[in-house]
Amino acid sequence: MQRIHDYYRPREERKHDFHEVERPLPESVVREQTSRCMNCGIPFCHGAGCPLGNLVPDQNRAVADGNFRRAYELLSVSSDFPEFTSRICPALCEASCVHQLDEESVMVRQSEKFIIETAFANGWVVPRPPAAENGKSVAVIGAGPAGLSAAVTLRRRGWRVTVYEKNRNVGGLLRYGIPYFKLDKEIIDRRRKILEAEGIRFVTGIEVGTDLAADYLMRANDVVVVAIGTPAARDLKIPGREKKGVHLALEFLGGQNRQIGGEIESVPVSAAGRRVLVIGGGDTGSDCVGTAIRQGAKNVMQIEIMPKPPETRSSSTPWPAWPYQLRTSSSHLEGCERRWNLNSIEFLGGESVEGVRVQEVKWELSPEGRPLKFAAVPGTEEVIPCELVLLAMGFTGVPSDSAVVKQLKLSLTPRSAIMSDVARSIYAVGDCASGASLVVRALVSGKAIQLPSDIA
Template identity: 45%
Template sequence: MADPKGFMTTPRREWPRRPIEERVRDWREVYVPGGLPPIIAKQADRCMNCGVPFCHQACPLGNLIPDWNDLVSREDWRAASDRLHATNNFPEFTGRLCPAPCEAGCVLAINQPAVTIKNVECAIADRAWEEGFVPPQPPEWLSGRSVAVIGSGPTGLAAAQQLTRAGHTVVVYERDDRLGGLMRYGIPEFKMEKHHLERRLEQMRAEGTKFRTSVVVGQDVGAAELRTRHDAVVIATGATAWRELPVPGRELSGIHQAMEYLPAANRVCEGDFEDSPLSAAGRHVVIIGGGDTGADCLGTAIRQGAASVTQLDIYPQPGTERDEETEPWPTYPKVYRLSPAHEEAGALRMAPAADADARLFAASTFRFTGDAEGRVREVHLMEVDAQRRPLPGTERALRADLVLLALGFSGPSQEDGLIAQLGLELTPRGTLARDRSFATNVPGVFAAGDAARGQSLIVWAIAEGRAVAAAVDHYLTGAPSRLPSPIGPDDRPLRV
């Protein structure tokens, strides 16, 4: 480490955010442009270069975090970029979108604020693009084998890039009209501007990866036919079967899934619409679900000019400190976190019936009511205890013109016919079954990402893409793959 006393002399400082009144009037990223480089070298100095760096273990990618922290503190950006890209295909994505389990595993976090690992990662990735440290890496030779990758989210893109660089001909099939999966139409622009995605896609095209958009495998092209076209198939379609809320009044108009609402807003930013057909402008919005998707809906509704926004979380409000009994270091703790969207909602007083950050904790929805035209007008809820059991006498109603369900996903969708046409086996959870080599029950067909693992973090998605690429490379060549395989299909995050 460049400064052996950095963790004692330098306080934690994060990438500063733009003023709330300014950023809610546009869709650009919430951070101050240029606000990271002046502080990042000193922040990297806080890394203790531990003898046993648990940040490695907390991140499924196995990022070489102490290595590139040291290089950033010495301002050796090219070497830092090399170390970073050795384990992560898309660090500019993870540096913006990952909740940073690596920071929860930072040894410094035992009794001090963790190193700002996520910010350092983002700074390296952005500097690498500015300095031209990440040129395309086309293969020196072609294997003569072809691979179909179904899905262009982080898993599919990581698998495709790894296999292309290994010399295989890769074709990525995407059902939407643009590439990127949830990074394109699920993640709002204020969390990650899409030029970061476009830049990586251009790199992949230059390396030789081929893309086919607006192709629904199972409908536009038969799954069995696709299997005969290619020597191997990787299914990376994600977990797109959203969870429902089967309560009275669900049939009322004005109640939508988050993944109906967010893509429409993203299409406005793409220039497809002038205004979203599901705009929250002037409406009283209730978001059901306390996770990141709900927060994305919150920030989007604020920018669309909602009259009010309230987010319901069925879990009790967590504390501000780690519970050492149930979530000891280095596990990722459930603590109170204030996202940029919650910060905005609190400052703008967007939810007068809720707490300061627009969230109502320990709240369960049991009924919707509407007007004579069948439009939703109220959300009826009750408080629940720690076991999510309703507490009698706590009923209340919230005004609602627009209700958004952000309840997560149960597994891959089966509506397109892909699973049935190939005869793929499923697990009891509804995800794609696979063996220890990521292979399904159909020879030559592999499954990776949320479609097989279940809904997870972007770092796990990229790690799955890298690992399945190594498995496919071994299948195609019959020899041990030189591609890295950071995780196995049964690996899980650190838990008690």
């Protein structure tokens, strides 16, 4: 039996709405697919792949046997938010599945979604407040996945937990970055209710460092957890950057999510009727592509300075490593031209952007095919006409003048990540401590907080 791939709603249907692009799979299909799991002696999916250490083969067996309650109990051992990861995780577990050696991996992510949605539908997901309070309190700054994960972990150990969030609602980039068509925000609201029933208090619309002094939180609590993400996006400071119509990806994506969530009336940046150029070939860029298509863009192009990755796993990332290879998202399949080896030189136009001057580059590759450095190819300059440019080139870390960093007197690494100060009971978790990464890694980071025995 082969792995199936048709779990998306039809392209022509989905590209006109913001509902999740993946459709729920029938029980029979999920059971059949999980039965492909070989229950390997050394389950790389569990040990090398999943950062949470999910008990993937056992879960698969339980699903294949139709024992969904058992599957949920197994999943709950390691994962507090499977409804998030089962929608948006790149599934590191699947990349390390032993089946990858000769065919396609077992369908783990969709199976996880089936397990958790079955659990919610049957009322198995209930609040798990601590058996006893420990009389100590923690302030968590930031309600993204890392903050939520730290909050639930400490609450279950008996801590009194208050999470402070500057946005109007909780979720961090789950809510204000990742589009609805990948993760509906009702999924976050549903979990928030459970966390509140467990006793976690959320204080939203409060920016720590501005509305509330961070050092006050230190004095008022036994422990402070800093989970503020990586707010600074990498900009493209080339001539013409000031023109209207050139925006950072999160201005565009966050605006769309806030509009759907009812926080604002209309989107601050619209792709409707415009030719859209997305600069940056990663996942954030892909989210811009899907959002621009749904807003009614005239056409969408995504460009990347790096070379086109190989269609299949590169020899530089042999199994069971996460493969360096071309990734094509559901958004790309909805209608987008993609180009590689293009450097952006200048934004053109009058007051508003009308095009971007680009030039081809040639990469020097390592023996394993990894790009090392590039040089411009003379005579290859061209202009890509567009009325909207979205910059999706990653994040630069935590600014050293961040109020939280200054007020808590925290140190940054050379790569602008916050270092925990365990001696003063301040713990940094998630992207702000690691650099921009993945939801699953943020969740692990929040869950793994190790408090010294005198305060734990």
